[in-house]
Amino acid sequence: xxxxxxxxxxxxxxxxxxxxLRTRGVLVCAGPGGVxxxxxxxxxxxxxxxxxxxxxxxxxxxxxRLANSLGIEELxxxxxxxxPGRLRATGVGLAPGGSLHALMLDTKGTFxxxxxxxxxxxxxARRILENHFYRKITGQVAGxxxxxxxxxxxxxxxxxxxxxxxxxxxxxxxxxxxxKAPKRLTDFLDGSVLQWFVMPYFKAxxxxxxxxxxxxxxxxxxxDELFGLQFLKELNEFFQVFQSLYGGFKERAEKVSExxxxxxxxxFVLVTSPARDTVAETVYFEQELRTLGLPVGGAVANRVHPxxxxxxxxxxxxxxLARAAVSEGALVDLQTSIARAVxxxxxxxxxxxxxxxxxxxxxxxxxxxxxxxxxxxxxxxxSGRFFREIPAFERDVYDIPGLARLERWLxxxxxxxxxxxxxxxxxxxxxxxxxxxxxxxxKxxxxxxxxxxxxx
Amino acid sequence: xxxxxxxxxxNSGKGGTGKTTISAALAVIAAARGLRVLLVxxxxxxxFGPLFxxxxxxxxxxxxxxxxxxxxxDPHLVMVDFFxxxxxxxxxxxxxxxxxxxxxxxxxxxxxKELILMGKxxxxxxxxxxxxxxxxxxxxxxxxxxTGHGFSLLNVPQxxxxxxxxxxxxxxxxxxxxxxxxxTTVLNIVTLPEEMPVNEAVxxxxxxxxxxxxxxxxxxxxxxxxxxxxxxxxxxxxxxxPAGGPASGPSADGNERRARVAAAVGGExxxxxxxxxxxxxxxxxxxxxxxxxxxxxxxxxxxVPVPFVFDADFDVGTLTAVARSLERAFGxxxxxxxxxxxx
Numbered sequence: 001x002x003x004x005x006x007x008x009x010x011x012x013x014x015x016x017x018x019x020x021l022r023t024r025g026v027l028v029c030a031g032p033g034g035v036x037x038x039x040x041x042x043x044x045x046x047x048x049x050x051x052x053x054x055x056x057x058x059x060x061x062x063x064x065r066l067a068n069s070l071g072i073e074e075l076x077x078x079x080x081x082x083x084p085g086r087l088r089a090t091g092v093g094l095a096p097g098g099s100l101h102a103l104m105l106d107t108k109g110t111f112x113x114x115x116x117x118x119x120x121x122x123x124x125a126r127r128i129l130e131n132h133f134y135r136k137i138t139g140q141v142a143g144x145x146x147x148x149x150x151x152x153x154x155x156x157x158x159x160x161x162x163x164x165x166x167x168x169x170x171x172x173x174x175x176x177x178x179x180k181a182p183k184r185l186t187d188f189l190d191g192s193v194l195q196w197f198v199m200p201y202f203k204a205x206x207x208x209x210x211x212x213x214x215x216x217x218x219x220x221x222x223x224d225e226l227f228g229l230q231f232l233k234e235l236n237e238f239f240q241v242f243q244s245l246y247g248g249f250k251e252r253a254e255k256v257s258e259x260x261x262x263x264x265x266x267x268f269v270l271v272t273s274p275a276r277d278t279v280a281e282t283v284y285f286e287q288e289l290r291t292l293g294l295p296v297g298g299a300v301a302n303r304v305h306p307x308x309x310x311x312x313x314x315x316x317x318x319x320x321l322a323r324a325a326v327s328e329g330a331l332v333d334l335q336t337s338i339a340r341a342v343x344x345x346x347x348x349x350x351x352x353x354x355x356x357x358x359x360x361x362x363x364x365x366x367x368x369x370x371x372x373x374x375x376x377x378x379x380x381x382x383s384g385r386f387f388r389e390i391p392a393f394e395r396d397v398y399d400i401p402g403l404a405r406l407e408r409w410l411x412x413x414x415x416x417x418x419x420x421x422x423x424x425x426x427x428x429x430x431x432x433x434x435x436x437x438x439x440x441x442x443k444x445x446x447x448x449x450x451x452x453x454x455x456x
Numbered sequence: 457x458x459x460x461x462x463x464x465x466x467n468s469g470k471g472g473t474g475k476t477t478i479s480a481a482l483a484v485i486a487a488a489r490g491l492r493v494l495l496v497x498x499x500x501x502x503x504f505g506p507l508f509x510x511x512x513x514x515x516x517x518x519x520x521x522x523x524x525x526x527x528x529x530d531p532h533l534v535m536v537d538f539f540x541x542x543x544x545x546x547x548x549x550x551x552x553x554x555x556x557x558x559x560x561x562x563x564x565x566x567x568x569k570e571l572i573l574m575g576k577x578x579x580x581x582x583x584x585x586x587x588x589x590x591x592x593x594x595x596x597x598x599x600x601x602x603t604g605h606g607f608s609l610l611n612v613p614q615x616x617x618x619x620x621x622x623x624x625x626x627x628x629x630x631x632x633x634x635x636x637x638x639x640t641t642v643l644n645i646v647t648l649p650e651e652m653p654v655n656e657a658v659x660x661x662x663x664x665x666x667x668x669x670x671x672x673x674x675x676x677x678x679x680x681x682x683x684x685x686x687x688x689x690x691x692x693x694x695x696x697x698p699a700g701g702p703a704s705g706p707s708a709d710g711n712e713r714r715a716r717v718a719a720a721v722g723g724e725x726x727x728x729x730x731x732x733x734x735x736x737x738x739x740x741x742x743x744x745x746x747x748x749x750x751x752x753x754x755x756x757x758x759x760v761p762v763p764f765v766f767d768a769d770f771d772v773g774t775l776t777a778v779a780r781s782l783e784r785a786f787g788x789x790x791x792x793x794x795x796x797x798x799x
Binding site for chain 2: 034222223227273276337345356362368394
């Protein structure tokens, strides 16, 4: 590719999410549905604004309360600035020069814009916009939403109004669909295929047609029989008028695709949950991105079950709690010593014993998450990219202060440092209601101390 | 009327709410009632196989355990099937399916994929054994796609009926009538005690009522954390006070007590982790109650809470646990259900 590819961060020095956030112009948050892409996208844009950048988050379908917090309740596809006064009022200040903008993607609006732009004449544009089939098809053909998202991204980036655009990708079942979709759409609009549809297929006999054409004729006749002539006629008309747009669409799609490969401008942020299937999907997606030559910045694992035992830093690695988790005898010992500590208080005893049991329940979840994420983390670290974990909070994040609090997990050093020595000194652990889930080291020795706990 | 009296049970809700687990657990308890069940998953990597601890399920009806079978409807294969039925000459359907023109048509025609899937479900529901004409399945349980797509799936027969002509219009009408027949079909909604899943559940309930006109069964509130402590216990735990209070003075007794408890569990950090973890659990339980209250207000369906299962992996153990809690909600199985008793 271009010389920009050479500026890719080297594998030797790990590039933090903080650095990525400060240096790139576009972050693409991608991952399978239901992992919290929208929240992570909004938190990243806010963090950038707090660092003095003009940031815009481009989202698809935010939770109502999040949309309310950002002030983008209504559709329209136009970005809006989140009132800095409103931000200050919630205790979230921006650095000088920083601003936060948000936009709810409007697929239909984006397509209408493209039609107006690429149609040969206003008359052609009008015919397309009024076509019954077009009105139905927009937003429904596989890939139209994805196409619209990347298109909007391209437009916003080109406008120069923002230092950073964070794109929250549409909720596809598989993360990779986002990348394949625009190509599917342009393939679909490919002129060479369209000609089959505009061919007069009720030619008598079919003399003089090649085999492929005869086949197409057969298929069309058959479709006609099954679905009815009217339907095909509408489809036919749609293709006829849309054909004139193909060149413009394709050129635009190629430009978008070129932008996506610029390592100096774009970074993909993989967002995942700690569930086994989802992580497997993310690992696959990461490989796929690399194969396609697209720049992966790193990954954010969202809603990781907090590890209340923590790492060696808390000194619980081989204490009574850890021992009782693996041995019946040690559990009886623990129960006995709790009973002895407060012999006169049966209620407190019962509360403590229930808390111990609850503690083990959560440990099972935390260990499983760790196990699922280990491979992904190792991969990313090995190639000098970031890996961050956000713990599962007790409540949903949907307001500005909530988004600001995510900064700590996304960006701060103490919370997710790859170094094993510094993680021991996380005094931060006492402040949060959730675990520090501190280190994300894959070494396994820290957690391995009580590693015998059954995770099945 | 119990949901098991319907021949077609559809479960939908936001992605990640546990539709697959609920569908599988419903199959387990339907089978326990003597019903022959078919579990259906759509356009996805198989998840029933791992959940039942057996080999992956493909596009061929397979036994998962006695009384429970499953099929994974890959749209492409369903489409080939569809052609086999509608195109008499074998050589031709292959050519059609493989032709680019068909593939583009398939991509372009909104809802065609869903229509073909619904057609397949319609055929499965109507399938009868060769002799006697008894239905092959008492209960077809569909693990439907997430809310938006689930809605399109159920809405497509009506949409197709309005747009299409020819034989497909007739087909669409038959499928729509099946979906709207309250004796045949029931839709259950699965949600979680969180903001987005609850919002989507409310929306799906309204769409089902106003647009789909499909009978609705129950609302499953999945993965609710049961409260850990009773109020007296919670008070006792909080009564331990904060760490590092003064060693003498009015609260010295309390501090001494806390120190003893801390020593028993392995030190102050361990005690703190225990308490924090318990608090976190209580907050989650409170959230479950809040969202349960809200959805019961907004969605007037029978409410079935499903407790969170502390399990590292979603496997047979999880399935058994969920099935057990559903069984409690649905009551003791009848010794023999009426449809199986009938010849």
